[in-house]
Amino acid sequence: MTPDSVFHNFAVTNTSHSLEAYRARGGYQALEKALTKLAPSDVEREVTQSGLRGRGGANFPVGAKWSFVNKKSPVVYLCCNADEGEPGTFKDRWILEHTPHQLIEGMLIAAYALNVRHAFIYIRGEFDLPLRRLQSALEEARTARLVGEQILGSSFACDILVHRGAGAYVCGEESSLLNSLEGRKGYPRNKPPFPAVRGLYQAPTVVNNVETLSDVPWIIARGGAAYAALGNKANPGTRLFGISGHVKKPAVYERPTGYPLKRIIFEDAGGILGDKPLKAVIPGGSSTPVLTAQEIENITLDAASLQQAGSMLGSGGIIVIAEGTCMVRVLHVLTRFYSHESCGQCTPCREGTAWMNDIVERIGSGKGVRADLENLQNIPAGISGNTLCALGDAASMPVVSFLKKFRPEFEYFIEHGRSLHEGRLEA
Amino acid sequence: MSSLQQKFEELSRTYPPQMRPSLVLPLLQHLQEEKGFLTSDDALAVADCTGVPPVQALEVLSWYTMLYRKPVGRHVIKVCHNITCSLRGAERMVNHLQRKLGVKPGETTADGRFTLLTVECLASCGAAPSMQIDNTHHDGLSEARIDRILEGIT
Numbered sequence: 001m002t003p004d005s006v007f008h009n010f011a012v013t014n015t016s017h018s019l020e021a022y023r024a025r026g027g028y029q030a031l032e033k034a035l036t037k038l039a040p041s042d043v044e045r046e047v048t049q050s051g052l053r054g055r056g057g058a059n060f061p062v063g064a065k066w067s068f069v070n071k072k073s074p075v076v077y078l079c080c081n082a083d084e085g086e087p088g089t090f091k092d093r094w095i096l097e098h099t100p101h102q103l104i105e106g107m108l109i110a111a112y113a114l115n116v117r118h119a120f121i122y123i124r125g126e127f128d129l130p131l132r133r134l135q136s137a138l139e140e141a142r143t144a145r146l147v148g149e150q151i152l153g154s155s156f157a158c159d160i161l162v163h164r165g166a167g168a169y170v171c172g173e174e175s176s177l178l179n180s181l182e183g184r185k186g187y188p189r190n191k192p193p194f195p196a197v198r199g200l201y202q203a204p205t206v207v208n209n210v211e212t213l214s215d216v217p218w219i220i221a222r223g224g225a226a227y228a229a230l231g232n233k234a235n236p237g238t239r240l241f242g243i244s245g246h247v248k249k250p251a252v253y254e255r256p257t258g259y260p261l262k263r264i265i266f267e268d269a270g271g272i273l274g275d276k277p278l279k280a281v282i283p284g285g286s287s288t289p290v291l292t293a294q295e296i297e298n299i300t301l302d303a304a305s306l307q308q309a310g311s312m313l314g315s316g317g318i319i320v321i322a323e324g325t326c327m328v329r330v331l332h333v334l335t336r337f338y339s340h341e342s343c344g345q346c347t348p349c350r351e352g353t354a355w356m357n358d359i360v361e362r363i364g365s366g367k368g369v370r371a372d373l374e375n376l377q378n379i380p381a382g383i384s385g386n387t388l389c390a391l392g393d394a395a396s397m398p399v400v401s402f403l404k405k406f407r408p409e410f411e412y413f414i415e416h417g418r419s420l421h422e423g424r425l426e427a
Numbered sequence: 428m429s430s431l432q433q434k435f436e437e438l439s440r441t442y443p444p445q446m447r448p449s450l451v452l453p454l455l456q457h458l459q460e461e462k463g464f465l466t467s468d469d470a471l472a473v474a475d476c477t478g479v480p481p482v483q484a485l486e487v488l489s490w491y492t493m494l495y496r497k498p499v500g501r502h503v504i505k506v507c508h509n510i511t512c513s514l515r516g517a518e519r520m521v522n523h524l525q526r527k528l529g530v531k532p533g534e535t536t537a538d539g540r541f542t543l544l545t546v547e548c549l550a551s552c553g554a555a556p557s558m559q560i561d562n563t564h565h566d567g568l569s570e571a572r573i574d575r576i577l578e579g580i581t
Contacts, residue, residue, distance in 0.1 A: 075445075084550045085548055085550065087509045087511065087547070087548040087552070088510060088511055088548070088552050089548075089550060090550045090553055093550045097506040116442075118443050125456075125491075125493045126493070126505070126546070126549055126550075126552070128562045128563060128564050129564060161441060161442065163449070163452075163453070164452070164453070164456060164568075165491075165493075166452060166455075166491035166492070166494055167491055167492030167493035167494075167546075168490070168491055168492065171549060173537070180452070181449055182446075182448055182449060183448035183449050183450065183451035183452060183477065183479055183483065183484075183487065184448075184451075184487065185486045185487055185490035185491070186490070186491075197559060201446065218541070242552060242553060243510050243511075243553075244511040244514075244552035244555060245514045245515070245552075246514055250511075250552065250555070252553060253552045281485075286509075286510050311485065317552065319510060319511060319514070319552075325514070329513075330514075332512050332532070334510060335508055337547055339509075341547065343490075354480070359460070367436055409475065423513055425513045425518065426514065426515065426516050427514070
């Protein structure tokens with residue numbers, strides 16, 4: 001807990017998610033400041049100056065996204081993407097359960113900047129406690145006249161509606177989310193036009209992640225320049241890193257961008273279970289390319305450092321894998337997931353993800369053949385660039401990187417019909 | 428007034444009037460909570476109510492994993508089998524539940540009490556392995572903890 005914390009600046013108790021507790025730690029003062037002292041364009045300028053980038057995984061500059069919207073359009077929508085589903089990512093759950101008012105305040109400030117009357121929170125269908133906490137927070141906010149008409153006595157009005165998903169990973173993709181919110185199956189849309197131009201029901205729409213919107217009150221309270229001074233210069237701020245897998249203390253840790261990856265694994269998360277050696281790290285959610293223990297040596301948690309290492313910062317979900325784990329079986333878990341979640345719209349992804357899974361499953365059941373690895377390597381090239389959304393690429397990146405970095409394990413499995421590591425997944 | 432009609436009126440007061448088609452999913456979810464599972468007739472009734480083409484409501488019904496098109500048990504157990512839970516013992520948890528309930532994932536116990544499902548990441552990786560029973564999340568699972576949780580469910 002440091003003064004520079006945007007999230008972890010209070011002790012979690014049974015009541016710390018309530019309006020009273022949020023107000024006691026300065027909550028809704030940023031909204032008041034925005035409504036009384038700032039014009040909508042000032043709010044957008046602060047957010048642009050903050051250098052805040054999308055926390056859902058794409059790392060897109062938030063100010064730029066907001067700037068694409070025609071605020072004079074008769075209707076502008078704001079959608080909060082709370083469809084957290086990238087395996088290894090569990091930070092938005094933390095926000096929704098422990099500080100839901102921070103999200104609501106961030107959404108209201110964003111709605112003020114973007115001229116939004118109706119804002120939506122698209123929350124994944126499986127979220128139970130996060131949904132209940134969010135609904136009770138909205139109830140409190142409505143009663144306190146923080147949501148609805150004449151917010152804080154001003155002429156600003158905004159309603160926030162919670163819309164539940166129904167079990168579809170692809171609905172975390174913003175255009176798929178919009179189709180789902182329009183009462184359709186969640187097929188991604190062709191882009192352009194981007195949602196900022198034609199989004200929900202053809203109206204200009206901003207879709208932002210839970211963490212992204214929850215950063216906004218801090219930025220407005222202290223100024224964009226103060227936020228830009230946190231962490232890595234090119235990629236500023238703090239992030240909620242979720243660290244999980246074979247570590248002693250898996251949890252959500254708020255750290256400034258640019259924080260050393262090794263430090264979060266070995267100091268904050270307490271190191272590897274059973275003090276085994278580290279084998280691999282998937283640094284930003286399950287789709288980001290895997291890194292070997294040697295590769296993480298000097299990596300810092302910012303976009304440039306991870307890009308240089310051939311991976312991505314993604315959603316900040318760090319998955320740690322100990323020595324002795326069977327990488328063929330780990331990859332099979334991922335190929336099974338992506339083939340299940342491919343929505344079926346684009347043939348290269350629908351077929352390609354299923355083929356990749358068939359092959360990895362065959363190798364993992366001891367029936368792999370020599371041609372499997374070559375085929376496995378060729379399929380991603382047929383998917384990449386030939387689909388409407390990034391799911392096909394998300395499915396390909398683990399396959400390509402696992403094969404590149406742990407190829408002998410795959411060869412061993414094919415040659416001997418069994419795992420080099422007895423099929424172990426647990427440390 | 429039918430319960431569907433009632434729910435439609437209630438939701439119509441909260442969603443902006445130009446957003447009627449958005450009610451398709453919430454209405455199907457409402458019907459499923461009442462009936463346990465959904466049929467094509469339910470989708471057609473929702474299409475009627477919201478004014479969307481029948482094919483659109485049917486597509487929604489068949490596309491989303493959490494909409495059930497066949498009967499499920501009184502309680503639905505969803506065990507995560509994605510990456511972090513797998514690294515922390517999901518396979519053992521699924522095997523334990525299979526043995527205990529005598530069913531495989533996708534099946535319902537003979538007494539109609541439990542349906543066992545394996546599901547994708549529940550976004551609780553920090554406390555893996557995890558599962559959800561109906562609308563309650565459980566994590567930090569072990570075989571003993573699963574036994575205790577199931578004992579409390581009738």
